[in-house]
Amino acid sequence: MKPSNKNKKAPSKLGYKNKTKSAYQLSHRPHMRADAAWVLFQILEHGKSSREVMPKVFDRHEGKDNAWLQEMVFGCLRELPKLQYWLRQLLSKPLKGEQKIVEHLIMLGFYQLVFTRTSEHAAVSETVEACAALGQHRLKGLVNANLRNFQRENLAEQEIDVPHIQVGLPKWLHKQLLQHYPDQVAEIAEQINARPPLWLRVNAAKGSTLNYTAKLDAQGIEYEAVDNGVEPLNLLDVNATHALKLIKRTDITALPGFDEGLFAVQDLAAQLAAELLDVQPGDDVLDCCAAPGGKTAHILESQAKLASLDAIDSDGQRLERVDENMQRLGHDQSFGDKLNLYVVDASSEEVLNRVLKDKQYDRILLDAPCSATGVIRRHPDIRWLRKATDIENTVALQKVILAQIWQRLKPGGTLLYATCSILKQENEQQIAAFLATQADASLVPLHENDTPECPGLQILPGQAQMDGFYYARLLKS
The missing domain is CATH 3.40.50.150 (Vaccinia Virus protein VP39)
Structure with a gap:
């Protein structure tokens, strides 16, 4: 008998305040850059979480395209203070209403030009094309001009003398870290902006860590076990013997034993x-x-x-x-x-x-x-x-x-x-x-x-x- 069916009350309906119906609609035709800009627009302008809106665009694409979409969205969120700073240097006045999404599209273009291996031609031309996909045909020239001026003025190489922008944090969080960890702010910010490792916890109820690592070895999947001598683990009387860190990020559902429940994804x-x-x-x-x-x-x-x-x-x-x-x-x-x-x-x-x-x-x-x-x-x-x-x-x-x-x-x-x-x-x-x-x-x-x-x-x-x-x-x- 499933414990939840017996004991759990009906799930509550959780809503979001101050959201208009249009904020939920994904009405433009499928286009990866347009979809990435839409997700950024929902998060930053409508206060939605990535866990709510990313699946909506994932349903329109598959495989490597979805991996690219997540990398673009998360990358823009990590580098947002710089992207916004550059946008303010180039955009003569903020866009309003339905056109606001184009600002997020331009920042996506900046991110491609500076932080990815996307060719400059593709970063510009495909981003301009995304403007049309979003139904903002009249702003294609504006997008093209901003991306070209960004390259021409070499803004990415110019120093930004604003502390919280330098470390990629919102001003309030940077202030908190300065208060609590004055000597570690740069290091903490670097880790906050880093790509996280993928940790597994072997399900001890279904087998030993040794047995599961044998399955990983058989498929050539590289991993590391826990080093208990590293701070702060060496301060604790614990032995995380069921924890494994994968060397390369991968599709979790493709790992051996996923359907059988041999492991769970859980940070150390x-x-x-x-x-x-x-x-x-x-x-x-x-x-x-x-x-x-x-x-x-x-x-x-x-x-x-x-x-x-x-x-x-x-x-x-x-x-x-x-x-x-x-x-x-x-x-x-x-x-x-x-x-x-x-x-x-x-x-x-x-x-x-x-x-x-x-x-x-x-x-x-x-x-x-x-x-x-x-x-x-x-x-x-x-x-x-x-x-x-x-x-x-x-x-x-x-x-x-x-x-x-x-x-x-x-x-x-x-x-x-x-x-x-x-x-x-x-x-x-x-x-x-x-x-x-x-x-x-x-x-x-x-x-x-x-x-x-x-x-x-x-x-x-x-x-x-x-x-x-x-x-x-x-x-x-």
Whole structure:
């Protein structure tokens, strides 16, 4: 029996505020550069995420064309401050209304000319042709002129004396990094803009890492195992023996054992959660804010003899992905009634009580809502979808959820607080404030410098080739 079908409430319908119907329409004829400009327009002008709009254009193309589309869109998002700066130098006045999409098309042309191996002729001519594909025939001359002037004036070689533009970050995020990591801003920005590695987690419930690497070897797929001697891994009492990093990015579904659920895609930093939670036989476990389910699955794989695992998330649509992942990995069958999925707003005491009743837990993983600033290299749109004002609201939400979920922890139980953020107010400052006000909470150090005044472990993007992540482990007296 599928646990989600038995226990999960109907997914909620999540909408987007301030979106007009036209913002959702993809009415122009299929054209790769026009489609890339459309995606950028949706993200930057309508506030949509790449995960929402990229599939719409992927459906119009296939194979290598989709790989090219993703590279163009993500590349433009990484280099956006420079592209916008160059555009302002050349465009006499901003375009408005339906013509605004052409600005994104011009920036796509800049990106091709500077950051790709596309021939100059193709970068210009195909980008101009995309203007016609978008129905903006009258602006073809404008696109052509801007791209030609960009080349003629050699703007790409001119120094830009604006710090946040130099490192490719929005001004608010650059200011935050200067405040929290004044000596590491350039290094962090470089890692944020880097292409992320592809990490796998071998499904221990279906076989050993040795057996799976034999399958990779048989197909000539290159990989690396974890080096536990690299900081910050050497600070932790963990052994990520099921983690493998692929040398070359590839189609995940084409890897051996995908359909059989022999592995999952999960960054090494995220794989530390199950190790640090350290679930014991007979434990009741709560995975709070569980979607898309990577950590949920890993907890099950790390302790087959747990008593129960309740995975909750406020987004019913994202919880569907947890269900799908459990099915592919075989955990829905292996764990049966031990595994329960619930659509729950963890900030609401009323909803928690209604769904979870009076159940208490030995182990809780709180993967708290956050700015996701630690995973920008995987989702370049995050830096442009987030605003400085969002952080204060997120910190307030974290505080509420932490207080509510703490009441669900048994005396003597462990709560592992986690975020994929690198901002201190979401991480160590949040936990320090909680420890200072919660009398029955104490810190279980993860390393020798882990103190109540400066709690937890902050992983910065690129450390041991991991995403940015934060962990703090708390004990209830």
